[in-house]
Amino acid sequence: NAGVTQTPKFQVLKTGQSMTLQCAQDMNHNSMYWYRQDPGMGLRLIYYSASEGTTDKGEVPNGYNVSRLNKREFSLRLESAAPSQTSVYFCASSEAGRDGGYTFGSGTRLTVV
Amino acid sequence: SQQGEEDPQALSIQEGENATMNCSYKTSINNLQWYRQNSGRGLVHLILIRSNEREKHSGRLRVTLDTSKKSSSLLITASRAADTASYFCATGPGGSSYKLIFGSGTRLLVRP
Numbered sequence: 001n002a003g004v005t006q007t008p009k010f011q012v013l014k015t016g017q018s019m020t021l022q023c024a025q026d027m028n029h030n031s032m033y034w035y036r037q038d039p040g041m042g043l044r045l046i047y048y049s050a051s052e053g054t055t056d057k058g059e060v061p062n063g064y065n066v067s068r069l070n071k072r073e074f075s076l077r078l079e080s081a082a083p084s085q086t087s088v089y090f091c092a093s094s095e096a097g098r099d100g101g102y103t104f105g106s107g108t109r110l111t112v113v
Numbered sequence: 114s115q116q117g118e119e120d121p122q123a124l125s126i127q128e129g130e131n132a133t134m135n136c137s138y139k140t141s142i143n144n145l146q147w148y149r150q151n152s153g154r155g156l157v158h159l160i161l162i163r164s165n166e167r168e169k170h171s172g173r174l175r176v177t178l179d180t181s182k183k184s185s186s187l188l189i190t191a192s193r194a195a196d197t198a199s200y201f202c203a204t205g206p207g208g209s210s211y212k213l214i215f216g217s218g219t220r221l222l223v224r225p
């Protein structure tokens with residue numbers, strides 16, 4: 001099925017550990033995004049990539065890095081995890097200018113202890 | 114900071130009733146979108162309304178946009194238990210990046 005695939009679905013990290021969240025889309029979309037969702041809140045933009053080869057900071061980029069590996073893949077890296085990064089992370093993609101909106105992955109639930 | 118703020122935060126209705134959710138935003142927009150999120154799942158795009166449109170329909174969904182008041186409403190008619198979910202508005206500033214800013218959502222419970 002066409003869509004956005006995120007791995008892993010669940011992860012528990014110890015404070016200070018690092019990890020990379022993977023995201024891939026097969027819809028040939030130019031733009032990709034990483035959001036985090038905390039209880040009772042909407043989604044906050046961490047980083048985005050308007051097109052292959054470009055990345056930009058969103059609202060809450062501190063503690064994260066991203067890589068737009070190719071048109072399909074956009075990864076999010078936590079270099080030194082902190083308890084404040086416990087959250088659900090969503091990757092999304094879109095084709096700018098179209099009426100289809102964003103397509104979201106099913107999320108990665110990350111707990112930092 | 115959140116661009117869109119939904120009202121109410123939570124809504125409980127009986128199956129068959131209509132559900133209305135409101136969204137207010139702060140800055141000028143190119144478009145406004147509504148998304149649904151079922152518990153533990155990703156968001157699903159429902160409908161997009163452009164800044165030069167006032168009303169849009171899709172099945173049982175009706176969206177209105179009032180740019181002078183910087184507000185939008187989502188109406189779900191003849192609600193079903195399967196409509197139970199959180200609903201988010203998101204505003205698009207436009208441009209090539211098509212970056213969306215999401216509100217905090219309305220939790221809708223439709224009782225059978």
